[in-house]
Amino acid sequence: MSRLPPFQRFLDAHREDVWRYLVAAVGREAADDCFQETFIAAMRAYPRTRIENPRAWVLTIAHRKALDHHRARARRPVPVGAVPDAPAPPEAELLGDGVWERVGDLPPKQRAALLLRFAGDLSHREVAAALGCSEEAARRSAHEGLKRLREELAA
Amino acid sequence: MTEHLTPPTFDPADAAAAAARFSATAHPDVSYALIDSPVGTLVAATTDRGLACLSYSDHAGGIDAVLDHISAKISPRVLEAPARLDLVRRELDEYFERRRTAFDLDIDWSLVSPFGRRVLAATREIPFGEFSTYAHVAAEAGNAKASRAAGNALGSNPMPIVVPCHRVLHSGGKGIGNYTGGVHRKEALLRLEGVLLG
Numbered sequence: 595m596s597r598l599p600p601f602q603r604f605l606d607a608h609r610e611d612v613w614r615y616l617v618a619a620v621g622r623e624a625a626d627d628c629f630q631e632t633f634i635a636a637m638r639a640y641p642r643t644r645i646e647n648p649r650a651w652v653l654t655i656a657h658r659k660a661l662d663h664h665r666a667r668a669r670r671p672v673p674v675g676a677v678p679d680a681p682a683p684p685e686a687e688l689l690g691d692g693v694w695e696r697v698g699d700l701p702p703k704q705r706a707a708l709l710l711r712f713a714g715d716l717s718h719r720e721v722a723a724a725l726g727c728s729e730e731a732a733r734r735s736a737h738e739g740l741k742r743l744r745e746e747l748a749a
Numbered sequence: 750m751t752e753h754l755t756p757p758t759f760d761p762a763d764a765a766a767a768a769a770r771f772s773a774t775a776h777p778d779v780s781y782a783l784i785d786s787p788v789g790t791l792v793a794a795t796t797d798r799g800l801a802c803l804s805y806s807d808h809a810g811g812i813d814a815v816l817d818h819i820s821a822k823i824s825p826r827v828l829e830a831p832a833r834l835d836l837v838r839r840e841l842d843e844y845f846e847r848r849r850t851a852f853d854l855d856i857d858w859s860l861v862s863p864f865g866r867r868v869l870a871a872t873r874e875i876p877f878g879e880f881s882t883y884a885h886v887a888a889e890a891g892n893a894k895a896s897r898a899a900g901n902a903l904g905s906n907p908m909p910i911v912v913p914c915h916r917v918l919h920s921g922g923k924g925i926g927n928y929t930g931g932v933h934r935k936e937a938l939l940r941l942e943g944v945l946l947g
Contacts, residue, residue, distance in 0.1 A: 597817075597820065597821050597825070598820065598825045599816075599817070599820065599825070600779075600816040600817065600819065600820040600825055600827035601777060601825055601826050601827050601828055602772065602781075602816070602827055602828050602829050603813075603816070605768050605771065605772070605828070606768065609764045609765065609767065609768040610759075610761055610764045612764075613759055613763060613764035613767060614756055614757060614759050614764075617757045617759050618756065618757045622763075625763075625767070626767050626770070629764075629767040629768075629771070630767070630770065630771055630774070633768075633771045633775070634771075634775060637775060637777065637826055637828075640825055640826055641825075693754060693755075694754075694757050697754070708754060711754075712753065712754035712755075712756055713754075713756050713757060715756065737752070740752060740754070743754075
């Protein structure tokens with residue numbers, strides 16, 4: 595079919611992928627706001643012609659909304675007392691969702707590549723398209739991110 | 750650690766709730782809802798201009814086909830937003846309870862051709878409890894010889910009940926004619942209005 599499905603069907607098809615990605619990228623609390631922003635932007639841009647890869651398309655939008663969220667948060671002063679919880683033991687973090695908090699502390703390129711690759715379940719090629727870099731660069735960022743995580747967890 | 754990270758766990762109900770919040774607060778070009786009625790479930794769709802479609806959910810290829818049609822002909826920015834169809838639902842409820850004999854809803858004619866629009870405009874003038882013929886409606890639409898074309902326009906009426914194509918019958922006792930939702934529904938509506946007895 596050359597035309598797009600009604601937006602409701604697009605939303606139903608991708609809501610879980612976007613939600614899972616955003617839980618990893620911004621945490622559960624901020625996920626809802628970013629989810630709303632993502633689909634508002636997606637619906638505004640929703641064209642009448644086919645999108646080559648709708649899942650990668652909407653995850654790319656979610657990636658940008660997550661960046662916006664982090665930028666807005668970085669501008670805000672950190673309130674006194676907002677000390678992060680003591681880190682859980684490395685083993686538990688590796689197995690649980692805690693590893694995604696550590697991903698959030700990685701350099702931007704590594705963080706973005708790991709989020710899109712493993713929380714968004716995109717291929718390296720799709721990650722590259724989302725980030726506007728080469729496939730090789732996307733692969734390298736993910737590799738370096740994983741390496742750095744391993745080193746931090748071993749420390 | 751392998752070259753892999755496990756995706757975060759999440760509750761699918763949270764994603765569904767976020768999506769429902771989006772549908773309820775966003776501003777789509779077309780909002781739709783499923784509406785239960787004594788003649789079956791209806792798919793109702795509205796734009797800012799008014800009601801654009803009221804389809805029997807088991808006809809015209811079903812709900813998905815109706816939404817595909819709307820998506821292609823009006824806009825793909827279509828969301829399920831039942832609250833935006835409250836007025837349509839209320840007027841339909843009143844009609845089926847015989848508390849309403851005419852609909853006050855605004856109509857969006859986007860899915861109707863110019864000739865079809867003239868035919869349906871003439872059809873809207875037929876009062877509750879009365880009936881007309883294909884030939885008469887064709888004449889009202891400006892072409893007395895086009896009763897077959899008028900029949901086709903009525904057959905593709907995108908908003909039955911509200912535009913009462915069930916009130917258009919064959920002339921000369923040749924039966925009540927076809928209906929977009931099946932003849933049994935035409936009979937049910939005509940019984941409700943007291944045109945058919947029993």
